[in-house]
Amino acid sequence: xxxxxxxxxxxxxxxxxxxxxxxxxxxxxxxxxxxxxxxxxxxxxxxxxxxxxxxxxxxxxxxxxxxxxxxxxxxxxxxxxxxxxxxxxxxxxxxxxxxxxxxxxxxxxxxxxxxxxxxxxxxxxxxxxxxxxxxxxxxxxxxxxxxxxxxxxxxxxxxxxxxxxxxxxxxxxxxxxxxxxxxxxxxxxxxxxxxxxxxxxxxxxxxxxxxxxxxxxxxxxxxxxxxxxxxxxxxxxxxxxxxxxxxxxxxxxxxxxxxxxxxxxxxxxxxxxxxxxxxxxxxxx
Numbered sequence: 001x002x003x004x005x006x007x008x009x010x011x012x013x014x015x016x017x018x019x020x021x022x023x024x025x026x027x028x029x030x031x032x033x034x035x036x037x038x039x040x041x042x043x044x045x046x047x048x049x050x051x052x053x054x055x056x057x058x059x060x061x062x063x064x065x066x067x068x069x070x071x072x073x074x075x076x077x078x079x080x081x082x083x084x085x086x087x088x089x090x091x092x093x094x095x096x097x098x099x100x101x102x103x104x105x106x107x108x109x110x111x112x113x114x115x116x117x118x119x120x121x122x123x124x125x126x127x128x129x130x131x132x133x134x135x136x137x138x139x140x141x142x143x144x145x146x147x148x149x150x151x152x153x154x155x156x157x158x159x160x161x162x163x164x165x166x167x168x169x170x171x172x173x174x175x176x177x178x179x180x181x182x183x184x185x186x187x188x189x190x191x192x193x194x195x196x197x198x199x200x201x202x203x204x205x206x207x208x209x210x211x212x213x214x215x216x217x218x219x220x221x222x223x224x225x226x227x228x229x230x231x232x233x234x235x236x237x238x239x240x241x242x243x244x245x246x247x248x249x250x251x252x253x254x255x256x257x258x259x260x261x262x263x264x265x266x267x268x269x270x271x272x273x274x275x276x277x278x279x280x281x282x283x284x285x
Contacts (some may be wrong), residue, residue, distance in 0.1 A: 026174040027165050030121045031134045034109040035076030039127050040067030042102050063099050073131045084119035126161040146183045149188050154190045163197050170210030204230035209244050221254045228285055238274035
């Protein structure tokens with residue numbers, strides 16, 4: 001019976017290799033936790049020998065990777081080997097923290113233990129821009145104010161990968177960014193720069209709601225237009241997060257008929273009925 005249960009778990013569990021799911025990285029917190037932060041090209045990845053009597057499908061082996069062309073972002077070290085473990089991802093539900101790919105330029109966040117570096121996170125999307133954003137935040141964090149935080153936020157969000165990271169910080173209320181959001185005071189020019197990035201996404205991504213949610217209060221016509229386009233694009237996908245877009249559009253317009261339609265949408269989970277409500281919403285806007 002025990003063997004049968006084990007086979008069942010193995011059959012229905014998806015083991016995912018470590019990868020960078022950039023939207024789930026609290027990059028500022030990772031930087032602050034790290035003893036060293038390095039940018040380098042991964043030239044070699046090795047599996048280290050392990051005690052085979054203690055292995056299981058749920059225990060990832062220790063690995064190491066070799067970095068070349070290293071730039072030091074934080075800390076000081078002459079080490080070129082980084083130790084890490086892939087993360088067992090269950091059925092694809094738990095967040096995966098990092099991807100290590102040979103020949104990729106990667107930013108590595110590490111802790112030093114017993115004179116060795118152990119990875120606590122990494123990213124291979126826009127590593128140089130991520131490093132710049134982190135070092136700039138480090139400069140202002142001890143004397144942060146509305147002006148320098150707003151400027152840092154806008155400059156950082158111009159990069160689409162960093163835009164997604166900031167979205168994650170907001171959506172999941174991650175510190176140290178989340179508690180500082182009330183300091184953001186965007187000018188019209190800065191808001192338009194953020195709208196340019198949002199508009200560059202081909203369709204609404206649920207992760208994008210973070211920055212959209214803090215722009216709604218300005219009630220800009222441009223954001224209304226963007227939201228309308230996203231809503232139209234998702235009109236046949238009632239379970240896509242489209243209700244968030246509808247709610248943001250209502251907050252800008254304060255049209256009570258839209259609020260009534262949103263309530264109808266929320267109170268009826270049937271696909272055809274929801275699509276009908278979406279179409280009525282689109283006709284109204």
